[in-house]
Amino acid sequence: MNNKVYHRIEEVAGNVITLRADGVRYQELAEVESPQGASLAQVIRLAGDRVSLQVFAGGRGIPTDAKVRFLGHPMETSFSEALLGRVFTGSGQPRDRGPRLTENMIEIGGPSVNPAKRIIPRNMVRTGIPMIDIFNTLVESQKLPIFSVAGEPYNPLLARIALQAEVDVIILGGMGLKHDDYLYFRETLEEQGALARSVLFVHTAADPTVECLMVPDICLAVAEQFALKNERVLVLLTDMTNFADAMKEIAITMEQIPSNRGYPGDLYSQLAARYEKAVDFDSAGSITILAATTMPGDDVTHPVPDNTGYITEGQFYLRNGRIEPFGSLSRLKQQVNGATRDDHRTIMNTMIQLYAGYKETLEKQSMGFRMSAWDSKLLVYGERFEQEMMDLSVNIPLETALDRGWAMLADCFEPAETGIASKLINQFWPKAHAETPDNGRQEERNHLEAVASSD
Amino acid sequence: MSNHVGQITGVSGNLLRVRFHEPVVQNEVAYAHLGEVTLKSEVIRIRGDEAELQVFEDTRGLQIGGEVEFTGELLAVELGPGLLTQVFDGLQNPLPRLAEQCGFFLQRGTYLQALERDKEWAFTPAVKVGDTVTAGATLGTVPEGIFKHRIMVPFGWRGKFEVLEVAEAGNYTLDESIARLKSETGREAQVTLVQRWPVKVPIQAYAERLRPTEPLTTKVRIIDTFYPVARGGAYCIPGPFGAGKTVLQQIISRHADVDIVIVAACGERAGEVVETLREFPELEDPRTGRSLMERTLIICNTSSMPVAAREASVYTAVTIAEYYRQMGLHVMLLADSTSRWAQALREVSGRLEEIPGEEAFPAYLESVIAAFYERGGVVRLHDGGIGSVTIGGTVSPAGGNFEEPVTQSTLKVVGAFLGLSRERSDQRRYPAIHPLESWSKYPGVVPEEAARRARTILRQGNEVNQMMKVVGEEGTSIEDFVVYLKAEYLDAVYLQQDAFHEVDAATGAERQSYVFERLGHILDAPLKFPDKDAARAFFQQLTQTTKDWNRVLQDDPEFAKIEQTMTKMVAEVSADE
Structure with missing residues (x-):
């Protein structure tokens, strides 16, 4: 512990200040007092007696004689049930009108879980969205980003999954969130009565950049504590690209050698350290992470989505308001979709293969080629698939969605054309199909959609 | 462990700068002290009287002036019975x-011995007193699961050694001596069930x-x-x-x-x-x-x-x-x-x-x-x-x-x-x-000639497919179209494999040669169709049948039955008849 107050700052560059001090520990916190007010700062480099700190509130307005007092401990946050229903900033200060919490402080960014204490995830998270439930099933303890272009409804999608998923605690980490979006989340959670089981850590676009860096760590540290108390926790992070950009900013200020488009060489490790907090504990709760990652210029090879894709257990592509079947992937789906219904995997593969065929046919059509009989079938199928499966307004349980899949296949194809194994055809292919063409089914569909849109 | 201690002069991420006072070795292991725990690290650059160390742990909390203990040893692993089935x-x-x-968590600074010390292994000697051995030679064996785990003369020992003593068959723990050897220069040394080897140096005792x-x-x-x-x-x-x-x-x-x-x-x-x-x-x-x-x-x-x-x-x-x-x-x-x-x-x-x-x-x-x-x-x-x-x-x-x-x-x-x-x-x-x-560049399980023919069909099929994207299906001759369908067929039933199906997931070498030969006949057969839709329908049917074939065991009666069906299907559209 070091109670000395330093007031000679030698260097201010961006959000990083450097001064001479001794007895300082790596990653320790300090309090910087300037005419702008007090701010926390974290030690990010020690070189001899020169100490570099990143100032949470930013470097603007810091005089060279600002008072710096080292606190002797790393970044911490309070953990208790009292967090539920509260909103905090990226550095853990209350953003609502509630009191500051100081009891039971826990360290953030702690060590990773011993792989030997993890178990194979085995519980499906039902979302009511067929593109997820059938085709890329979400699994408890999964880490999954939503790749999307700015402007896509990724925040409403996150909110909807959070509300429909059966979890005990929801933790929202907002990074560079628009104030409107922050209010949207809070209001949605409140309206649906979920705020009481939620904790929000929100850094808005107007807040200092460095606080953005803290958001995932603080969210996940809190999530970890809940999970150790046997709770199933869902962490929503939006938007991780802002987090990566904040890291880039600090790295460049620190004159680190950039690796790819200005991002630091450890981008992968930094992202992984956060995403890997997703876990299903052996004999305790779990953490599931859903994170929005906006792709600058719709480019999936951009370093942030690219590195993310290598870390996470799949990804959802959100494009034109729909979850794209191509590219979207849940790596854990195989853990659960064998146990749902016998036809689940088959429907999943067959419908996508045929949809891929539809896409090819569309290409041919756009080039003005004659459509074969097969092409015409695919065209009918593809359009129905987009309307009745892909549309985000469709909100039906998995089993209903599977039945709908069979109905669509039967309406559009002969059994052999689907390539489905004969055994399953015998079991699931709608028998009455040949006699009752479309009328009955159409009615059923209208009914289902009416139910869906009323949800 | 040596008593050589240096002091930290800089911390940045997992990199430490440490001032040292006695000789240090490039890539030697050192331990940074942090309160009760020590953090393992490795020397990766030396400049003047300062060494740069990468720390194998999170460096949070380290401070300038903190002590770092140099060991003089390169990063090494323990080699001995009991490695298998482990997770390190x-x-x-x-x-x-x-x-x-x-x-639940990986606490930094906790290091355990890789192999369990109190476990006993049943040793059987393979040499006798008076034998001459060199590095890597087997002194005896212990059973490790299904293997005979050889206890060998440490790989780093140079020259010839005479066996002075070798333990009798019996149970020994890892650190007990099972042999005593004498080098040509007369130096004597003990061999135990375990030896250490620096990881970045290849073992060359062959x-x-x-x-x-x-x-x-x-x-x-x-x-x-x-x-x-x-x-x-x-x-x-x-x-x-x-x-x-x-x-x-x-x-x-x-x-x-x-x-x-x-x-x-x-x-x-x-x-x-x-x-x-x-x-x-x-x-x-x-x-x-x-x-x-x-x-x-x-x-x-x-x-x-x-x-x-x-x-x-x-x-x-x-x-x-x-x-x-x-x-x-x-x-x-x-x-x-x-x-x-x-x-x-x-x-x-x-x-x-x-x-x-x-x-x-x-x-x-x-x-x-x-x-x-x-x-x-x-x-x-x-x-x-x-x-x-x-x-x-x-x-x-x-x-x-x-x-x-x-x-x-x-x-x-x-x-x-x-x-x-x-x-x-x-x-x-x-x-x-x-x-x-x-x-x-390696040889495979089927004759090279057959594999090459199949690759040709795949390539031709791909070419036709590319062409069709430009000229459309109607601009493609039925012959070309059949080549395309054949390539797609080979892709669907042979190249693709269902990793989650108990039978299809793993095809042994024998079955591969058998199936591949059968498919070769189908691919080589000149087939005749009235039009493209008929050709497509035929191949869709054949694909499904062949996939069913892939899903049954080779000794299942169903296997032969499906094979007959396939042969019949192909014969029906064969141009020869």
């Missing part, structure tokens, strides 16, 4: 035992290296038939994320025809390791009838574990692989992913402020990758036995672009390239190995 981190800490001690020529079957059809791997060879699997690299490695780890499989999960997801960890003990090894775990060892340094230890983990893995090779065993090392390892090098290089090469990777990247893959190979041991280490590495190129430095450096040193393609995985054509861009 990159520094050979046994993770399950660590969990017993520390609970007579000669041989050329890898024998195919190593993986039961993945597209690999064994088209792009085979050889025992003692090296292959790489580059692919964009989501193309199925890890699933492919897992399949290979289950079915590869080798004695021992070492899985090095390097900087990848913890969940994937957990699958191996939890599933392998339940799975049966078809070769032995015992649990698959008995032949498996996992080195696991997942992406959130400290990055310096990630760099060490591939060396730890390959050293253990070489150790078992010395026993005349065939070992397969699966490194997933070498890109993460290369990135670890890049992170450290960046902190050292070295002049960056392409994409900020260090300039020595290529030689480091080459040196790693070169540690694989087939060797003839001094006793005439043959052992091998096959290395399979996945590569995760940024943006899925194979032109990047890690993929390119790897391609120069491997014998087979199994390139995964996003296009094929999007179409759910698994395993998504690209059938036209991949290559292999």
Whole structure:
């Protein structure tokens, strides 16, 4: 512990200040007092007696004689049930009108879980969205980003999954969130009565950049504590690209050698350290992470989505308001979709293969080629698939969605054309199909959609 | 341990700058003191009276002036019975035992001995007093699961030794002496069941290296038939994320025809390791009838574990692989992913402020990758036995672009390239190995001529497909169209394999030759159709039947029945009649 107050700052560059001090520990916190007010700062480099700190509130307005007092401990946050229903900033200060919490402080960014204490995830998270439930099933303890272009409804999608998923605690980490979006989340959670089981850590676009860096760590540290108390926790992070950009900013200020488009060489490790907090504990709760990652210029090879894709257990592509079947992937789906219904995997593969065929046919059509009989079938199928499966307004349980899949296949194809194994055809292919063409089914569909849109 | 202590003069990320006072060794291990715990680190650069150390742990809380204890020893692993079935981190800490001690989280600074000290092993001597032995020679054996684990003269001992004493058959713990040897200069030394070896130095106690020529079957059809791997060879699997690299490695780890499989999960997801960890003990090894775990060892340094230890983990893995090779065993090392390892090098290089090469990777990247893959190979041991280490590495190129430095450096040193393609995985054509861009220099399980013919059909089919995109189906002749359908058929029923189906997931070498020959007849048969729709309908039907065929066991009566159906179907449309 070091109670000395330093007031000679030698260097201010961006959000990083450097001064001479001794007895300082790596990653320790300090309090910087300037005419702008007090701010926390974290030690990010020690070189001899020169100490570099990143100032949470930013470097603007810091005089060279600002008072710096080292606190002797790393970044911490309070953990208790009292967090539920509260909103905090990226550095853990209350953003609502509630009191500051100081009891039971826990360290953030702690060590990773011993792989030997993890178990194979085995519980499906039902979302009511067929593109997820059938085709890329979400699994408890999964880490999954939503790749999307700015402007896509990724925040409403996150909110909807959070509300429909059966979890005990929801933790929202907002990074560079628009104030409107922050209010949207809070209001949605409140309206649906979920705020009481939620904790929000929100850094808005107007807040200092460095606080953005803290958001995932603080969210996940809190999530970890809940999970150790046997709770199933869902962490929503939006938007991780802002987090990566904040890291880039600090790295460049620190004159680190950039690796790819200005991002630091450890981008992968930094992202992984956060995403890997997703876990299903052996004999305790779990953490599931859903994170929005906006792709600058719709480019999936951009370093942030690219590195993310290598870390996470799949990804959802959100494009034109729909979850794209191509590219979207849940790596854990195989853990659960064998146990749902016998036809689940088959429907999943067959419908996508045929949809891929539809896409090819569309290409041919756009080039003005004659459509074969097969092409015409695919065209009918593809359009129905987009309307009745892909549309985000469709909100039906998995089993209903599977039945709908069979109905669509039967309406559009002969059994052999689907390539489905004969055994399953015998079991699931709608028998009455040949006699009752479309009328009955159409009615059923209208009914289902009416139910869906009323949800 | 030496008493050489230095002081910290700088901390940046996992890099320490330490002032030292006595000689230090490049790459020696040192421990940084932080309160009660010590953090393992390695000297990676020396300048004047300061050494730069990479710490294998989180450096939070270290301060200027903190003490660092130098050991004078290179980073080494323990080699001895009891390695198999274990799960280690990159520094050979046994993770399950660590969990017993520390609970859910990996507490930094806790290091356990890799091998259990109190376990007794039944030793049988293989030499007698008066024999002359050299490094790597077998002094005796202990049973380890299904293997006879050889206790060998430590690999680092130079020259000839006379056996002065050898223990009688019986039970011994690891640290008990089982032999006493005298060197030519008269120095005497004890041998125990365990020895240490520095991970970055290859073990070379063998007579000669041989050329890898024998195919190593993986039961993945597209690999064994088209792009085979050889025992003692090296292959790489580059692919964009989501193309199925890890699933492919897992399949290979289950079915590869080798004695021992070492899985090095390097900087990848913890969940994937957990699958191996939890599933392998339940799975049966078809070769032995015992649990698959008995032949498996996992080195696991997942992406959130400290990055310096990630760099060490591939060396730890390959050293253990070489150790078992010395026993005349065939070992397969699966490194997933070498890109993460290369990135670890890049992170450290960046902190050292070295002049960056392409994409900020260090300039020595290529030689480091080459040196790693070169540690694989087939060797003839001094006793005439043959052992091998096959290395399979996945590569995760940024943006899925194979032109990047890690993929390119790897391609120069491997014998087979199994390139995964996003296009094929999007179409759910698994395993998504690209059938036209991949290559292999090793011999496969079917005659080369037959494989070449099949490849030709695939290429022609692809050409027709490309052409059809321009001129449309109506502009394509029926002959060309049938070639296209044949290629698609071969793709659907042979190249693609359902990894989750109990039968289709693994096709043995014999079945592969049999099926491939049958398919060859179908592909060569001149077929006649009234129009394209009829041709398409025929191939859809045939595909479905053949897929059903793939799903039954070869000795099932159904197998022959479906085969007859297929023959009949083809005969009906054959142009000969």
